[in-house]
Amino acid sequence: MVTFAKDIKELISSKEIQKKVKELGEQITKDYHGKELVCVCILKGSVIFFSDLIRHIDLPITIDFIRVSSYGNELTSSGDVRINKDLSSPVKGKHILLIEDIVDTGITLDFLVELLRTREPASLKVCSLLHKPSNKVKDVEISYKGFTIDNHYVVGYGLDAAEKYRNINFVGIYPTA
Numbered sequence: 001m002v003t004f005a006k007d008i009k010e011l012i013s014s015k016e017i018q019k020k021v022k023e024l025g026e027q028i029t030k031d032y033h034g035k036e037l038v039c040v041c042i043l044k045g046s047v048i049f050f051s052d053l054i055r056h057i058d059l060p061i062t063i064d065f066i067r068v069s070s071y072g073n074e075l076t077s078s079g080d081v082r083i084n085k086d087l088s089s090p091v092k093g094k095h096i097l098l099i100e101d102i103v104d105t106g107i108t109l110d111f112l113v114e115l116l117r118t119r120e121p122a123s124l125k126v127c128s129l130l131h132k133p134s135n136k137v138k139d140v141e142i143s144y145k146g147f148t149i150d151n152h153y154v155v156g157y158g159l160d161a162a163e164k165y166r167n168i169n170f171v172g173i174y175p176t177a
């Protein structure tokens with residue numbers, strides 16, 4: 001029950017999110033059966049989605065974390081992506097699933113996919129909870145997609161505005177005007 005975020009208008013309910021996360025987990029379980037899968041959480045925004053999703057993947061996965069920044073504390077992408085924390089293990093020969101909160105311009109994921117490809121994984125796919133195709137700059141294939149949304153700045157379920165609102169259990173619209 002959220003009482004501190006009354007200005008955030010619900011866009012996707014907790015129930016809808018949980019249903020989708022379960023479906024994504026089941027699909028990933030089928031697709032990676034018999035394979036050595038590393039689920040990579042892109043910090044910080046994906047942390048809640050990641051934690052829920054991996055518990056619906058019925059495989060002996062391993063996990064790793066990477067942190068990139070492109071926004072600073074702004075609400076629009078700077079287009080300048082940096083690695084703040086790299087993976088802790090080599091990914092060569094492994095099946096990698098990058099788990100992202102939202103794909104907006106695609107710049108962050110494009111950067112990450114290009115970078116990780118140079119490390120020669122067996123395969124590299126992307127799972128994103130949200131997709132905002134209206135701002136697309138880079139075309140990145142999203143193999144597992146939760147919800148496609150209009151061009152709102154959204155918060156909750158891990159997503160922030162200046163580091164706040166990550167702990168709301170739904171995805172809502174942050175009032176920008």
Ligand code: 5GP
Pocket residue numbers: 045070071077100101102103104105106107108109152153154155159160161
């Ligand atoms: P992109 O590089 O695709 O433009 O942006 C990806 C990153 O920008 C996401 O991982 C997320 O951190 C941030 N981002 C993009 N759109 C939103 C949004 O609507 N809300 C929040 N909180 N972050 C966003």
